Amino acid sequence: xxxxxxxxxxxxxxxxxxxxxxxxxxxxxxxxxxxxxxxxxxxxxxxxxxxxxxxxxxxxxxxxxxxxxxxxxxxxxxxxxxxxxxxxxxxxxxxxxxxxxxxxxxxxxxxxxxxxxxxxxxxxxxxxxxxxxxxxxxxxxxxxxxxxxxxxxxxxxxxxxxxxxxxxxxxxxxxxxxxxxxxxxxxxxxxxxxxxxxxxxxxxxxxxxxxxxxxxxxxxxxxxxxxxxxxxxxxxxxxxxxx
Numbered sequence: 001x002x003x004x005x006x007x008x009x010x011x012x013x014x015x016x017x018x019x020x021x022x023x024x025x026x027x028x029x030x031x032x033x034x035x036x037x038x039x040x041x042x043x044x045x046x047x048x049x050x051x052x053x054x055x056x057x058x059x060x061x062x063x064x065x066x067x068x069x070x071x072x073x074x075x076x077x078x079x080x081x082x083x084x085x086x087x088x089x090x091x092x093x094x095x096x097x098x099x100x101x102x103x104x105x106x107x108x109x110x111x112x113x114x115x116x117x118x119x120x121x122x123x124x125x126x127x128x129x130x131x132x133x134x135x136x137x138x139x140x141x142x143x144x145x146x147x148x149x150x151x152x153x154x155x156x157x158x159x160x161x162x163x164x165x166x167x168x169x170x171x172x173x174x175x176x177x178x179x180x181x182x183x184x185x186x187x188x189x190x191x192x193x194x195x196x197x198x199x200x201x202x203x204x205x206x207x208x209x210x211x212x213x214x215x216x217x218x219x220x221x222x223x224x225x226x227x228x229x230x231x232x233x234x235x236x237x238x239x240x241x242x243x
Contacts, residue, residue: 004093013044017091023105026051037069041110048110049090055103062100068177069094069104075176076108082151084144085172087111111174113167117160121205128205133169138210140171142217145194148179154190155179158197192231196238203236 004020006013016022028040028051037054054069056062066074073092080086087108094104117137120127127133141163148155155162156178164172182190195218202211215232216222224232 002093002095005091007088007090010090016044017049017107020093020095020103020105023051023091023107024053024103048112050087050108050110051105052108053103053105054094054101057101064101067094067101067104069106071179072175072177073106075179076174078151078153079144079148079173079176082144082147084147085140085170087172087174111164111166111172114164114172117163117165118201119161120165121160121201131210134206134210135213136169137165137171138214139217141198142214144171144173145198146218146220149191149194152181152183152187153179154182154187154194155197156190156193158194160198160201192234192238195235199235200239 002020004018006018010017016026026040026042028042031039031041031050033039036056036058037052039050039052042049042051052069052072054067057064057067061067069092073089076086076089080088087110089106089108091107092105095102145155145158155173155176157176162173162175164174166172195215198214199211202214206214212224215228215235216224219228221228
């Protein structure tokens with residue numbers, strides 16, 4: 001059994017993007033590669049697309065009802081429905097045989113002129129020294145992080161490398177294969193993890209006041225409450241001894 005979807009706006013690319021078989025025959029510039037998946041970059045009519053292909057799942061995971069590639073496209077579609085800026089998913093699908101996952105793929109449209117926050121930090125970008133720029137990006141990241149959490153959804157890998165910023169300073173959230181919905185104490189724990197993931201790099205590149213401002217932007221408050229202080233202590237200590 002094979003299911004495949006191609007967005008109506010891209011039917012003119014049906015010959016190359018219109019089936020799982022065609023997508024697995026695509027040739028392009030390899031971006032990443034591991035034993036079970038790869039990402040290639042292709043350009044059509046001056047538009048760049050990223051094609052992510054999974055060729056298998058390991059062991060019992062091949063029988064999971066929701067495969068990793070499926071989680072990737074569904075989570076990006078969740079982001080879009082919640083008003084979170086992200087990469088547009090233009091095609092996706094997977095194939096099973098006797099209930100076992102065989103292969104799957106997803107195509108996203110490039111967000112042009114973007115760099116991820118981790119790369120900016122690694123390169124010592126002067127943008128991180130611009131307080132106005134940091135304030136604007138911080139506010140955007142706080143907003144879409146809050147929007148996720150208000151839906152009882154956590155990213156589970158909310159690292160700087162998964163946040164893109166374009167030349168105009170607009171932020172985008174990408175790559176979310178392990179995100180999902182949680183409830184009760186499990187949700188609370190994973191919200192702490194999301195915030196701690198952001199602060200894991202933030203503590204090396206942002207001032208204490210900028211980090212505090214991010215938390216206040218996220219919580220939509222003017223000052224900290226005793227409950228906030230306890231939560232911040234958990235965020236700061238979350239990765240203690242594991243870095």
